[in-house]
Amino acid sequence: MDYKNEYNEKLITAEKAASFVKSGDYVDYGWAGQTPVAIDKELAKRAGELKDVIVRGGVLLAVPEIFKADPNGDSFVWFSWHAGGPDRGRINNTDGGFYIPLRYSELPRLYRENSKVDIAYLVVAPMDKHGYFNMGLNASHLMAVIETADKVIVEVNENLPIALGGFENEVHISDVDFVVEGDNPPMAELPAGSFGEVDKKVAEIIVNEIPNGACIQLGIGGMPNAVGSLIAESDLKDLGVHTEMFVDAFVDLYNAGKVNGSRKNIDRFRQTYAFAAGTKKLYDFIDNNPQCMAAPVDYTNDARIISKLDNFVSINNAVNVDLVGQVSSESSGFKHISGAGGQLDFVLGAYLSEGGKSFICLSSTFFNKKTNQEESRIVPNFETGSAITVPRPITNYIVTEHGMFNAKGKSNWERAEGIINIAAPQFRDELIKEAEKIGIWRNSNKR
Structure with missing residues (x-):
């Protein structure tokens, strides 16, 4: 079966993807090195227009544009499941960042039973011939996010590694509402830890x-x-x-x-x-x-x-x-x-x-x-x-x-x-x- 037509019907711009967010929405930004890039840039442009948008994620490897555009957290409030450097700065130095206590093993269940997701923005690899997008570096809890979200929008990055071997690490085009073809930046890196x-x-x-x-x-x-x-x-x-x-x-x-x-x-x-x-x-x-x-x-x-x-x-x-x-x-x-x-x-x-x-x-x-x-x-x-x-x-x-x-x-x-x-x-x-x-x-x- 050819899924290209369905893909093309769901293809939208990053600007359009960011336009769906309303004040007070709960938005998911994926995990670690796979936060959206193109959509993030467009959503940041709406700082000042929006208010109290809750954005969830964690282990950030780079500072999102929404942080830069809204340093005090008036428009975008960051909820972190686990803090990397940028999360830590947002939590400790502003009123726009908070930690969510959890045992990491419970995170999929927390999404399915205890969390609201109006829009999920997830970075994925290009669609394969069977209509699947690979979730790359983060199987983690992303399928639970997809199953919980009212609207699922994927941002394609051709540089995302294809992760094999497991389960709940791919999403089908039929379970996606919209597709954004991103800018294909290199994946954010975490330098190997030094030791003394x-x-x-x-x-x-x-x-x-x-x-x-x-x-x-x-x-x-x-x-x-x-x-x-x-x-x-x-x-x-x-x-x-x-x-x-x-x-x-x-x-x-x-x-x-x-x-x-x-x-x-x-x-x-x-x-x-x-x-x-x-x-x-x-x-x-x-x-x-x-x-x-x-x-x-x-x-x-x-x-x-x-x-x-x-x-x-x-x-x-x-x-x-x-x-x-x-x-x-x-x-x-x-x-x-x-x-x-x-x-x-x-x-x-x-x-x-x-x-x-x-x-x-x-x-x-x-x-x-x-x-x-x-x-x-x-x-x-x-x-x-x-x-x-x-x-x-x-x-x-x-x-x-x-x-x-x-x-x-x-x-x-x-x-x-x-x-x-x-x-x-x-x-x-x-x-x-x-x-x-x-x-x-x-x-x-x-x-």
């Missing part, structure tokens, strides 16, 4: 805990990248990949011969992910690659699915950890940083896996520009407003450059001792005093 000596020390501890045949999830940031780099140099073999975010490190691991997926209990030989963000190297690797499996996030991040993968190893960053093992990874006080994402999902799923381990990694200290001094990331109490991303019953391994502590099965006083032992030495005595004040320290404890 502290990151390497943490990575060395973690890599020693990874067995051959393990299935790996890496979060974003320096420490997970350091882990990936050390794995590439190690003797490990037959590793699998099952992750929410597909990053450049996985390409390096594959090229080093470490990843083949042969021991995965499910999705064997496939690198499974919900969305991808990285450099052109990553995008070229994904394009039409049968070993890369794009899947919705309610599959990739479901703890029940993760638990089916033996020896699952989850590696994620944190901002702070307190003395009983609570983990704060998304904010520092009321200053928003990122979001809950899938950290809780993977911490729980890894522990439920046969032989699985979850690692929360962080440097023991950071330099606080406000106080002009070095401070501990291990704290007796979080700063007011800091979100708890992983509650204490769920925490497994906590790792700093000073060592590793397994919180599972440990009492509060055992946790206080174990966590203080991996804090920076210069802060340990003060942390002991604080532990005594809150009643979780025993004088018989070894320091």
